[in-house]
Amino acid sequence: MWPPSASVALGDRSLFPTLSARAYLAHSAISPASSLVQGAVQQVMDDYARLGVEGFMPWLERREGLREALAKLIGARAQDVGLVANTTTGVSTIALSLGWRPGDVIVVLRGEFPTNVTPWQRAAELFDLRVEFLDVEDFAGSSGVGLERLEARLKAGGVRLVAVSAVQFQTGLRMPVQAMSALAHAHGAELFCDAIQAVGVLDFDVRALGVDYLAAGSHKWLMGLEGCAMLYVAPERVAGLRPNTAGWLSHEEPVSFLFAADELRYDRPIRQRADFVEVGAAPTTLLAALEVSARALLQLGTPAIEAHVHGYLDRLDAGLRERGFHSLRSDVPEQRSAILSLRLPEGAPGIDAFKAGLYERGVSATQPEGLLRMAPHWPNALGEVEFVLEAVDEVLAGASSPPK
Ligand SMILES: Cc1ncc(COP(=O)(O)O)c(C=O)c1O
Known part of the structure; x- marks a missing residue:
């Protein structure tokens, strides 16, 4: 039976019977x-051990269930969620796929985890962009200085994207994502959110917050394993992306040639959906683990x-x-x-x-x-x-x- 049903309750760690730390x-x-995660990995292994290639399509199809669960956790639609290897790959994919104009400015924050800085710096080199820093410390407390500085920078012009982590990894500061996206949008910019320190534990709604793009890895608050992550793209932003990192599974009807004659083509369009980022063979065990842990979070x-x-x-x-x-x-x-x-x-x-x-x-x-x-x-x-x-x-x- 997939996904397995589980009994979960706040403050109850019976799903972690071997966890040594008290x-x-x-x-x-x-x-x-958790034992749920271990069971999911085992189930994929058992299926592939028994079925080999016949296990591929059922698990590919079950990926829709994962997409749905992750989407619910962030207030999005399943078709707006793609699956990538880690948060960094999510950031990089957007950094490589935005329709940049030379000279565009990306605003990042000094103090952020480098996941949300390095890929923007790489994109700046590749596409002739500029990365500018604001200070994360300015957003702490009630002074409002951080938002003022952001607004002033946006008003000065040229900013195409603001990249921010929903929660700062070292201090735990929860950022004013909604206010930041409202400011960005008011000045013709978009907002990218690294939400790995938020999704799964905080009430988080991408639509209410006005997030354009979001990436969140599996192994922290989503309670899955390392090596997979979600990437959300707001429906109104998908058409504007250039699929610079597409692969064989990014096309419309990507697997039809595996099952029928005369289906092998190279001109099928790249899907205009967030899942165009799923470029090739996926970590099926990790994705199954993520689905059961995401469902437990939804249950609670x-x-x-x-x-x-x-x-x-x-x-x-x-x-x-x-x-x-x-x-x-x-x-x-x-x-x-x-x-x-x-x-x-x-x-x-x-x-x-x-x-x-x-x-x-x-x-x-x-x-x-x-x-x-x-x-x-x-x-x-x-x-x-x-x-x-x-x-x-x-x-x-x-x-x-x-x-x-
Ligand atoms: C804010 C933040 N972003 C990203 C990451 C990690 O990114 P990735 O999933 O690419 O390893 C971490 C921690 O490891 C983090 O704290």
Whole structure:
């Protein structure tokens, strides 16, 4: 039966029976594989082991179910979603496929994860464009400076695209995507959103936010595996793309020649759908894994997941501030995400030792840019927070070995 039915509940990690960390707070990096994900991979393997080539078409067709599930998570239509190898490939595909005019300006943000910078720089070299930076820090807090600077740059003219991450990977700052896209559109520009740190855990609606293009990899908040990602293209933008990265599966009726005589042609049009980006053989195991994890997210509902995660982080943030940590979580609720990042208190061990100490005590966190980053998802129970704080106290106290 596909997709398998699953029982999921907020705060219940019974789908992760072998996960060693007692508090897994690294979803902003890589999610652990649930038993659903493992089962999906196994199912594809079993099918290919049994059927060989006869497994190809059924799994190709099931990809529509995945597209539908991903589309629902972002408030889009299935036909506006394509599947690519990772977030970077999604960014690159759009960077190579926009109908650029020489001299066009791309606005990016200093402080962003490089996924949303490097491909724009490459496109700038190839198509004679200019990349300009604004500072991500200007968007934190209630000053409004970031939006003012963006507006001023757009008013000055020449900007074709604004590229932004929905959530900043190191600080967890949730960006004002809607305001940014409204400004971009008002000045004839478009908006690209790297949403890997948002989709799956935050309530996110591309239409309401005015996003033109979005990429999000599978292995963080979507809780799939590494090596696949979604690319969304707004319906009104598809026709404007140049399919510079098309392949044999990008054509209309791409597989008909495999099953009938006189069907082999090279002049079938490239599909004017987001899935023209699916250029060749796909990672079927990874896509099956992504479908079951996306369906679990839909079952729970992203508004409920988001509320759950905020509840968890409210408690954790308060506890860590009491212990002298400097929290980077915004005072403005709309700027909060599922990431809590902190600087360690005075007198704490260095970040490497601190993170290692937490890990020894059953707390898995990450440390981008020297910050302590904690990122729970739907399976994390609220009751876990006390355990995390106890582990923090022990590391701060310099305890040399974990409790038995
Ligand atoms: C904001 C952001 N974008 C992109 C990525 C990764 O991109 P990719 O899926 O291409 O590896 C990360 C983290 O790995 C990230 O935090």
